[in-house]
Amino acid sequence: MLSNERTTCLVVGGGPAGLILGLLMARAGVEVTVLEKHGDFLRDFRGDTVHASTLTLLDELGLGERFAALPQRRIERAQVQFDAGVAQIADLSRLPGAHQHIAMVPQWDFLDLVADAAEEEPTFTLRRNAEAIGLLHEGRRVAGVRYRDRTDGSEHELRASLTVACDGRGSVVRAAAGLVPRSFGVPIDVWWFRLPRRETDPAGGVGRISAGQFAVMIDRGDYWQCAFLISKGSDAAMRAAGLERFRERIAGLLPWMADRLDALTSLHDVKLLDVKLERLRTWHREGLLLIGDAAHAMSPVGGVGINLAVADAVATARLLAPALRSGGIVPRSLLRKVQRRRWWPAALIQGGQRIAHRAVFRGRGATAGTPVANTDPVGLADGVPLAPAEALPPPLRLLRQFPVLQGVPARLIAIGPLPEHAPDWARRTTEPADR
Structure with a gap:
């Protein structure tokens, strides 16, 4: 049986991009609901690298001290071992700012931290075991999603002024919208x-x-x-x-x-x-935006996918939250603005990954x-x-x-070509975790 509910911003996918976006939207005073198809975040074989740009963002959000308390390893230089010996390829001590390292943290701990912070905001809702199965439409405009409660199999409708797909490279929302990414050959x-x-x-x-x-x-x-x-x-x-x-x-x-x-x-x-390397030509429809791996699936080379997705989420919140807070429909011109800002960093990094596939691996695994x-x-x-x-x-x-x-x-690797910073209305004052 379908129940009809409504939110202002509906985020599909409770990964790094989805939860960061949910937190930022909630801090803007926007009613936001995040749908996560699993009951918890305890899933193995996920990326664990939290790069310096994301660590800086956590400081700006007032979460640096909480993150520093998580069990973690730190990478301060990157080395590769060849048959003849070791070569150092990157020295993170040369980075600007408080974070001159990459943190290796189990992703479930990172997601729990962000979810806990978001749930402190009165306009934030996280629905677990909620699996998106289709889109709702009002004319040509995407108006929300149909989702299945995986605990009892019941189906529900959740309508929204804006739907944001953060559901990864196998995005159900992307498929339901009829969007097909351009695929680049991966060896x-x-x-x-x-x-x-x-x-x-x-x-x-x-x-x-x-x-x-x-x-x-x-x-x-x-x-x-x-x-x-x-x-391959x-x-x-x-x-x-x-x-x-x-x-x-x-x-x-x-x-x-x-x-x-x-x-x-x-x-x-x-x-x-x-391994897939894909990118959408168009990241949006009326009432719908796709970010992170749903818009641009990355190779694991460099481990940058999480941090790129987080940057997408920050830019999305900064550009769209004011329109959502006013209660109106987000015009498609604003959705295009998000894509214009975040397209070129994604394309640049993917271009570098393609070069690495050919040069470092010489097309062979x-x-x-x-x-x-x-x-x-x-x-x-x-x-x-x-x-x-x-x-x-x-x-x-x-x-x-x-x-x-x-x-x-x-x-x-650690900061990227276009790091995004928290908007003023989302910031909380704390000392950086390294100080």
Whole structure:
């Protein structure tokens, strides 16, 4: 049975973009409802990087001290291990501002923090177990959504002056609106899995490149969240090669992990991320706006997707909240203004990711037939020597010769091309978390 309800701003998706947008709209005095299809935020294999631009935003929102209290690891430099040794590619100590690092925080803790702050605002509502299943229309205008309560299967209608889709790269709202993103070719997929972490292991993040193989390990305290790149579409063949073949491959690429690979008891422990790089040509319809991955799905390269989505949310709130607060319909000209502001940062970053796919990975990821690395590299736990300059690609040689240039990739990754700041009406005064 359908029930009819109404809100001013309806946000579909309780991820980083959706909850930040909900918080900002509520602080503007706008009645806002966020629909989240899950009952909680405890879902694995999600991005955990909170970059300096987002840390600055949290300070501006008065949430810096709360965030600093969360369990976290900090990355202050980015290094990649080649067969010949280690090369540093970014030095975050060269960043401006109070946050000269990237924080590695379980995303569920970050989302709980933002949701708790939003629920302190009287005009904010978070509905969990609420799965959007279709759009409502008034003539040509999107007027809200139909959603299913996943606890009892009942269906409901929720009407709104503005609907904002923050429901990710598989956006149900986008499909219901008939919007089809432009897809860019991606040569890789990613296998995600966990391995135990020990106190003698390196902290933060570790990258490893060898013979067309690439892996990244994200420090989550007592375990590593590991990403292993495979060639696009090779998942079935890789699985057919079996668990032992995969263990051998990881042991060859990461010898310091060899003594804990029995933690992988089955390839069911290995999850596939189907990597997509997509962008909508038009992010809006009458009464509807799409932001974050719903508008521009990012590659995992650089781990910038969350922070780009958060920046989208901040710009959306700053540009649209005044019109919503007045109670009127948001004109499509304002929705176009959001897209004009946020399109070029998304396009620029995606362009860089496409270059990385070609240059760093040379269009290759591991396949079932890729030879296991047999270069006997020094284990990271024992200390890895610097790679000789002649063994490095020219851009990395330049970064080695002129360390000040390491601030450039640090800024591109940790701050981005167009960081967004909280509007005055959303700010709360606290000291930055690092001070």
